[in-house]
Amino acid sequence: MTIIQQAAAIPYRFEKESLYILLIRSRNGKKWIIPKGIIEDGDSARFTAEKETEEEAGVRGKTQNKIIGNYDYFKWNSTCRVKVFAMEVEQMLDDWEEKSFRERTWVKANEAQKMVKPKALRKIIKQFIKTKTKL
Numbered sequence: 303m304t305i306i307q308q309a310a311a312i313p314y315r316f317e318k319e320s321l322y323i324l325l326i327r328s329r330n331g332k333k334w335i336i337p338k339g340i341i342e343d344g345d346s347a348r349f350t351a352e353k354e355t356e357e358e359a360g361v362r363g364k365t366q367n368k369i370i371g372n373y374d375y376f377k378w379n380s381t382c383r384v385k386v387f388a389m390e391v392e393q394m395l396d397d398w399e400e401k402s403f404r405e406r407t408w409v410k411a412n413e414a415q416k417m418v419k420p421k422a423l424r425k426i427i428k429q430f431i432k433t434k435t436k437l
Contacts (some may be wrong), residue, residue, distance in 0.1 A: 305382075305383050306380050306381070307341045307385075308339060309350035309385045309386075310339075310351055310354070311352065311365055312370070313359060313363065315390065322409065323409060323410075324391065324406055325409060329404075334407075334414075335418060337358040338354055338384055339353070339354035339358075347369070348367065351389065357398065358400050359398070360394065360400075360406065361391045361395065363390050363392045364389065364390060365389045366387060366388050370387060370433075371430075384423075411431045411435075414427060
């Protein structure tokens with residue numbers, strides 16, 4: 303079976319001492335997800351996470367160097383292996399590449415954890431919340 307390497311980011315910000323995560327709609331509009339995409343030849347996972355977050359969610363920021371988790375899911379008759387980074391959002395764009403078919407929404411981190419699939423991603427977000435709320 304083919305393994306497709308992907309990278310994703312959990313875009314976040316703090317507002318009134320609460321942690322918020324930015325979620326986007328999947329292409330078919332049925333699920334709430336985090337931005338992710340295929341790591342192209344020559345690109346780093348971190349670069350891909352930042353690029354996909356700008357294209358799909360219309361935000362810019364800096365990812366941390368360290369991957370905060372990995373998860374697999376099945377798509378395109380292959381296993382997609384996703385490396386997940388945290389990204390503190392520095393800029394929200396009014397216009398972005400996938401704006402015409404992607405809805406985005408800021409939600410409290412605990413809500414975001416419940417809204418996303420797969421379960422492995424929920425666990426990554428749960429762990430991320432723990433590390434960010436201990437600051």
